[in-house]
Amino acid sequence: MSAARRGRPPAGPERRDALVSAAYERLAEAGFEGLRLRDVAAAAGIDHSTIHHHFATKQDLVVAVVDHTTRQFWSTTPPDGGPADRLRRHLATLGRKIAEQPELHVVLRELDLRARRDPELRTIIAAREEGWRDSLRTLLAAAAEAGALVTGVTPDTGAELIIATVKGASLTPDRALNVLELLERLLIRA
Amino acid sequence: MSAARRGRPPAGPERRDALVSAAYERLAEAGFEGLRLRDVAAAAGIDHSTIHHHFATKQDLVVAVVDHTTRQFWSTTPPDGGPADRLRRHLATLGRKIAEQPELHVVLRELDLRARRDPELRTIIAAREEGWRDSLRTLLAAAAEAGALVTGVTPDTGAELIIATVKGASLTPDRALNVLELLERLLIRA
Amino acid sequence: MSAARRGRPPAGPERRDALVSAAYERLAEAGFEGLRLRDVAAAAGIDHSTIHHHFATKQDLVVAVVDHTTRQFWSTTPPDGGPADRLRRHLATLGRKIAEQPELHVVLRELDLRARRDPELRTIIAAREEGWRDSLRTLLAAAAEAGALVTGVTPDTGAELIIATVKGASLTPDRALNVLELLERLLIRA
Amino acid sequence: MSAARRGRPPAGPERRDALVSAAYERLAEAGFEGLRLRDVAAAAGIDHSTIHHHFATKQDLVVAVVDHTTRQFWSTTPPDGGPADRLRRHLATLGRKIAEQPELHVVLRELDLRARRDPELRTIIAAREEGWRDSLRTLLAAAAEAGALVTGVTPDTGAELIIATVKGASLTPDRALNVLELLERLLIRA
DNA sequence: CATGAATGAGTATTCATTCAT
DNA sequence: AATGAATGAATACTCATTCAT
Numbered sequence: 001m002s003a004a005r006r007g008r009p010p011a012g013p014e015r016r017d018a019l020v021s022a023a024y025e026r027l028a029e030a031g032f033e034g035l036r037l038r039d040v041a042a043a044a045g046i047d048h049s050t051i052h053h054h055f056a057t058k059q060d061l062v063v064a065v066v067d068h069t070t071r072q073f074w075s076t077t078p079p080d081g082g083p084a085d086r087l088r089r090h091l092a093t094l095g096r097k098i099a100e101q102p103e104l105h106v107v108l109r110e111l112d113l114r115a116r117r118d119p120e121l122r123t124i125i126a127a128r129e130e131g132w133r134d135s136l137r138t139l140l141a142a143a144a145e146a147g148a149l150v151t152g153v154t155p156d157t158g159a160e161l162i163i164a165t166v167k168g169a170s171l172t173p174d175r176a177l178n179v180l181e182l183l184e185r186l187l188i189r190a
Numbered sequence: 191m192s193a194a195r196r197g198r199p200p201a202g203p204e205r206r207d208a209l210v211s212a213a214y215e216r217l218a219e220a221g222f223e224g225l226r227l228r229d230v231a232a233a234a235g236i237d238h239s240t241i242h243h244h245f246a247t248k249q250d251l252v253v254a255v256v257d258h259t260t261r262q263f264w265s266t267t268p269p270d271g272g273p274a275d276r277l278r279r280h281l282a283t284l285g286r287k288i289a290e291q292p293e294l295h296v297v298l299r300e301l302d303l304r305a306r307r308d309p310e311l312r313t314i315i316a317a318r319e320e321g322w323r324d325s326l327r328t329l330l331a332a333a334a335e336a337g338a339l340v341t342g343v344t345p346d347t348g349a350e351l352i353i354a355t356v357k358g359a360s361l362t363p364d365r366a367l368n369v370l371e372l373l374e375r376l377l378i379r380a
Numbered sequence: 381m382s383a384a385r386r387g388r389p390p391a392g393p394e395r396r397d398a399l400v401s402a403a404y405e406r407l408a409e410a411g412f413e414g415l416r417l418r419d420v421a422a423a424a425g426i427d428h429s430t431i432h433h434h435f436a437t438k439q440d441l442v443v444a445v446v447d448h449t450t451r452q453f454w455s456t457t458p459p460d461g462g463p464a465d466r467l468r469r470h471l472a473t474l475g476r477k478i479a480e481q482p483e484l485h486v487v488l489r490e491l492d493l494r495a496r497r498d499p500e501l502r503t504i505i506a507a508r509e510e511g512w513r514d515s516l517r518t519l520l521a522a523a524a525e526a527g528a529l530v531t532g533v534t535p536d537t538g539a540e541l542i543i544a545t546v547k548g549a550s551l552t553p554d555r556a557l558n559v560l561e562l563l564e565r566l567l568i569r570a
Numbered sequence: 571m572s573a574a575r576r577g578r579p580p581a582g583p584e585r586r587d588a589l590v591s592a593a594y595e596r597l598a599e600a601g602f603e604g605l606r607l608r609d610v611a612a613a614a615g616i617d618h619s620t621i622h623h624h625f626a627t628k629q630d631l632v633v634a635v636v637d638h639t640t641r642q643f644w645s646t647t648p649p650d651g652g653p654a655d656r657l658r659r660h661l662a663t664l665g666r667k668i669a670e671q672p673e674l675h676v677v678l679r680e681l682d683l684r685a686r687r688d689p690e691l692r693t694i695i696a697a698r699e700e701g702w703r704d705s706l707r708t709l710l711a712a713a714a715e716a717g718a719l720v721t722g723v724t725p726d727t728g729a730e731l732i733i734a735t736v737k738g739a740s741l742t743p744d745r746a747l748n749v750l751e752l753l754e755r756l757l758i759r760a
Numbered sequence: 761c762a763t764g765a766a767t768g769a770g771t772a773t774t775c776a777t778t779c780a781t
Numbered sequence: 782a783a784t785g786a787a788t789g790a791a792t793a794c795t796c797a798t799t800c801a802t
Binding site for chain 6: 416417418428429431432437438
Binding site for chain 3: 599600601602603604676679680682683684686687720722723727728730731733734735736737738739741742745746748749751752753755756757
């Protein structure tokens with residue numbers, strides 16, 4: 001009713017989301033280095049000064065993008081099944097997502113680097129990653145108890161290895177699926 | 191008369207190297223996002239417009255930094271010994287270097303991301319990485335022939351897994367050593 | 381229903397006064413240079429776009445502030461008594477007011493300067509000042525007739541001297557009282 | 571030889587002075603409220619970004635203007651003669667300068683107000699004014715010793731009265747001369 | 761009356777690059 | 782080679798004002 005009255009200004013609250021999405025896309029295309037509020041506004045179809053009505057500062061928009069991006073990754077996590085199977089599916093899902101949606105993981109790597117110099121982002125990203133790490137540890141502990149894990153792999157280092165490999169694999173998306181398949185075979189007993 | 195007046199301005203040709211080193215350090219600290227020619231010049235102790243006598247454009251300096259950085263990484267590669275041992279030493283050396291010299295690997299990740307949008311850097315970096323990949327493949331093929339490799343690992347995917355894990359591990363330097371140790375145990379037969 | 385919900389939004393007509401007072405205070409604190417409608421609105425506890433329901437333009441609000449401020453100063457004038465005494469009391473009152481309420485006189489000086497570039501303000505302020513000047517002239521003429529004035533002081537130049545000194549003294553509020561006391565002794569016969 | 575090579579860019583070091591003069595003039599015309607670096611640059615005939623080559627920030631330029639302006643006022647002070655005469659000449663010179671060069675004194679009043687909110691300017695201006703105050707006190711003390719001063723005027727309050735009156739008189743330049751003449755007659759014994 | 765969203769002209773500042781010396 | 786002055790396009794952010802609700 002109120003949206004798309006004359007076709008140009010979409011509406012009120014969803015405008016904020018449109019800005020975050022546009023910023024996410026610009027970040028994927030151009031990196032932090034090339035992230036310009038003007039481009040974000042243009043992509044969202046609004047005047048660039050209107051951005052500041054929704055986000056006081058560029059950093060505030062970036063924080064919203066971090067939230068949006070890490071949340072999107074989080075939805076990746078698998079539901080249920082046997083521990084070995086769940087781990088298998090988790091890695092397979094990640095491998096597929098990296099191949100299908102490479103920008104998401106590229107942006108996540110961009111955020112990892114930016115977080116080194118930005119305490120605010122560091123806090124948010126560390127919290128989200130900690131959630132992933134915890135769920136991996138739980139999964140690996142269950143798999144170990146079920147005797148499905150290769151000997152010598154503790155839940156702790158196993159989780160770190162998975163995190164590192166997923167992150168590194170996301171830098172070369174077309175090879176990610178194969179890499180994560182091999183990792184899975186190395187971790188889980190035949 | 192004016193050169194080496196107080197020992198500060200090194201000279202003519204090594205001035206170029208000083209600029210590359212300064213740019214590398216700025217890149218490690220601030221990322222591409224925060225790389226300013228003025229800062230680089232200041233760190234090298236010269237006027238910022240003098241940079242253009244050594245590098246026509248900022249991109250030229252960046253290319254030189256890429257060369258400098260990837261070369262530094264390359265020097266990391268191990269010399270000789272048995273194939274399993276050489277692989278072990280390679281991963282151990284990398285793990286140690288990441289812990290000791292984290293900025294080098296952070297800069298390399300920065301370059302990986304930048305290369306996605308910059309064909310010139312992509313070419314250089316891909317060529318250097320291809321060298322690393324080749325030597326890993328050779329190493330893994332030798333290890334496989336010696337029966338030292340876990341079954342199911344081909345030289346191709348094994349090399350990809352190592353590359354991915356090393357890259358991902360470099361994003362959390364303090365955990366890198368443990369991660370690479372585990373990878374090594376998973377790849378090499380006891 | 382929505383008005384006076386929590387006692388904060390006063391009502392309809394007095395809202396206008398609240399805005400003028402808030403603007404006066406902002407002007408005292410930050411000068412014309414730092415006068416922002418948003419700040420004024422925030423200080424009055426309303427949305428900044430609501431200001432435009434009371435004052436079509438910023439200038440309109442400024443005009444209202446000028447009226448408010450000059451009126452406040454006007455109330456300063458003394459009632460009655462003998463001419464010399466009335467003059468004495470006038471200067472003493474001014475000196476005290478400057479010390480007690482320095483912002484009022486600082487704002488008046490701000491207005492004097494602004495009036496140089498703003499014909500609308502100039503007209504208003506000149507009219508108000510003319511009233512003060514007239515009453516000073518009348519007072520001085522009466523004092524002269526009563527023989528209470530030092531020789532050589534005409535009502536005209538005497539009034540100008542008083543006006544100039546009061547204005548200048550208001551720039552250093554803590555010394556104003558002493559300055560005006562001395563002026564009084566110089567003008568009035570012992 | 572180097573200046574006015576093609577007529578447009580005047581030269582190097584005097585460019586700084588040209589900017590200060592231009593800023594002073596803009597300040598006189600538009601006040602702090604209307605002081606724009608773009609206008610200053612345009613008045614000096616250079617690109618507005620070039621300003622930052624000479625003054626890192628707007629505040630730095632303002633500080634230079636304060637220095638320039640207060641220095642100009644200072645040069646107003648009279649040389650020598652008998653104490654009463656020197657005081658007479660000082661007030662007469664000030665009265666004439668205010669009438670001839672009203673913008674200078676308007677800018678000085680602008681600075682007085684700005685100094686209330688700007689500690690950096692406050693320090694500079696207070697120091698300069700203290701110099702004026704001191705010289706006035708010395709002058710009045712000499713005049714008092716010579717018996718040329720009206721009874722009841724101490725060097726301290728006399729100096730304050732002069733300062734206040736000069737400041738206030740500068741707000742209405744065409745009446746300043748008369749006001750200061752009257753002040754002189756009130757202070758100095760016939 | 762009141763609001764929140766939107767606008768657009770404007771504001772200081774940044775920065776790679778050019779040029780004369 | 783080196784420098785300092787100059788440039789101009791770009792950059793985040795501001796602010797009075799408008800408009801639909």
